[in-house]
Amino acid sequence: MQSPIGGPRFWRRLVSRWWQPTTRMQREWEQRAQSDAFGYIGRGYAETDAKFWSSGETDLADHILRDIDLKPSASAVEIGCGVGRLVRPLSQRVAQATGVDIAPGMISRGRELLIDLPNAHLHATDGSLEVLEDKSQDFVFSFVVFQHIPSKQAITRYIQETARVLKPGGVFKFQVDGRERPFWKGADTWLGVWFKSAEIKQILTDAGFSIVDTWGEATQYYWLTTQLNTTATSAALATAHPPVWRDTALHELLERLGKSSGDAISLIKTGRRCLRDYTRQFQQIHRHTTPEEFIEAMFLTILNREVDPAGREFYLRQISEQVSRPYIIDCLLCSAELRALVRV
CATH class of the missing domain: 3.40.50.150 (Vaccinia Virus protein VP39)
Structure with missing residues (x-):
């Protein structure tokens, strides 16, 4: 009962x-x-x-x-x-x-x-x-x-x-x-x-x-x-590691593109899962390469072009400042996305 x-x-x-x-x-x-x-x-x-x-x-x-x-x-x-x-x-x-x-x-x-x-x-x-x-x-x-x-x-x-x-x-x-x-x-x-x-x-x-x-x-x-x-x-x-979109690296990247609008950052944050998922296989393949090899492969894979001198210098500096490779990849993906979004 x-x-x-x-x-x-x-x-x-x-x-x-x-x-x-x-x-x-x-x-x-x-x-x-x-x-x-x-x-x-x-x-x-x-x-x-x-x-x-x-x-x-x-x-x-x-x-x-x-x-x-x-x-x-x-x-x-x-x-x-x-x-x-x-x-x-x-x-x-x-x-x-x-x-x-x-x-x-x-x-x-x-x-x-x-x-x-x-x-x-x-x-x-x-x-x-x-x-x-x-x-x-x-x-x-x-x-x-x-x-x-x-x-x-x-x-x-x-x-x-x-x-x-x-x-x-x-x-x-x-x-x-x-x-x-x-x-x-x-x-x-x-x-x-x-x-x-x-x-x-x-x-x-x-x-x-x-x-x-x-x-x-x-x-x-x-x-x-x-x-x-x-x-x-x-x-x-x-x-x-904090996400790259909260890091000074993103603001420097926006400056390189001639943009500083917070609207662009909000668009990146909205799509961040896609950015993260895209990095997984690339990161595993290139985790043991030198910084120079990593940057060259990253440009060829993501942007389908050779790395330019300014880009090489920018990303080498990020690596030297202990920014992790997954977020370096995120950073370049942000660059590719921003160029499309703002039609640079």
């Missing part, structure tokens, strides 16, 4: 639903782990082991590290690692790769799968990062995890814990659900909570983070790249 609305049992269940989200998440995600660990975290690529692990490599490169530089000596953490789909390729890039998850079944299976990787460490947690020491990590990230958490308090706790474990100046990149929906739809451990942009940014500010970049506001995949505030001057082992 169901408890009547307003009765003691009803209120106890309601309090349990809203104020003990971690216990509920652990129970339900453990059930999913036992049912189909690969399927629930494989994003549709779990038909074979090869596709599963290949999807991890692709997602890490395309969604997590495309605007992040990680030194080989860095330490990095994934929140919500599952069986280690992203931790495996991450371990090939950094000195120490750690994954945490609230489902012990996921962690147990992941340890078996990653047993050949001595620098990969998986931990079952209670929704915190207590297994990690203060100021011990250079980079923390989370991918398609926070969108399943039914409690804003739990996500806020993760953000606060991330601030604790990051080294000064460390980078935190994650994704939340930014789609507004009626309150009566509620939230569970599959369809979690959503955030307004101002709300999640305030939580980050309160925790001591500065916003480096955002992407996908008001969508399911609302990305935020942040950096822990610091006055330290030591070289960081993880660096987040």
Whole structure:
């Protein structure tokens, strides 16, 4: 017999639903782990082991590290690692790769799968990062995890814990659900909570983070790249690159074209996903070429012409100032787009 609305049992269940989200998440995600660990975290690529692990490599490169530089000596953490789909390729890039998850079944299976990787460490947690020491990590990230958490308090706790474990100046990149929906739809451990942009940014500010970049506001995949505030001057082992359209490089580019209108910048921002997607294959092919070779190939591929002396000087200066290659490509794409838009 169901408890009547307003009765003691009803209120106890309601309090349990809203104020003990971690216990509920652990129970339900453990059930999913036992049912189909690969399927629930494989994003549709779990038909074979090869596709599963290949999807991890692709997602890490395309969604997590495309605007992040990680030194080989860095330490990095994934929140919500599952069986280690992203931790495996991450371990090939950094000195120490750690994954945490609230489902012990996921962690147990992941340890078996990653047993050949001595620098990969998986931990079952209670929704915190207590297994990690203060100021011990250079980079923390989370991918398609926070969108399943039914409690804003739990996500806020993760953000606060991330601030604790990051080294000064460390980078935190994650994704939340930014789609507004009626309150009566509620939230569970599959369809979690959503955030307004101002709300999640305030939580980050309160925790001591500065916003480096955002992407996908008001969508399911609302990305935020942040950096822990610091006055330290030591070289960081993880660096987040702001988008080129907020960089002085774009303004210099506009000056070269004889244009300084903010309208042109807004057009570039509107089309930035197209620009980013275009860079992926080119960047992979030319990641190890010299700056001169990179610039020559970039002009031939994107503009279909030889590089001019002014262009060579401009982009060599950008590279010397540590502007990353993906944003150098963005910059040239902006040039091509602007020439068409303003008919230079």
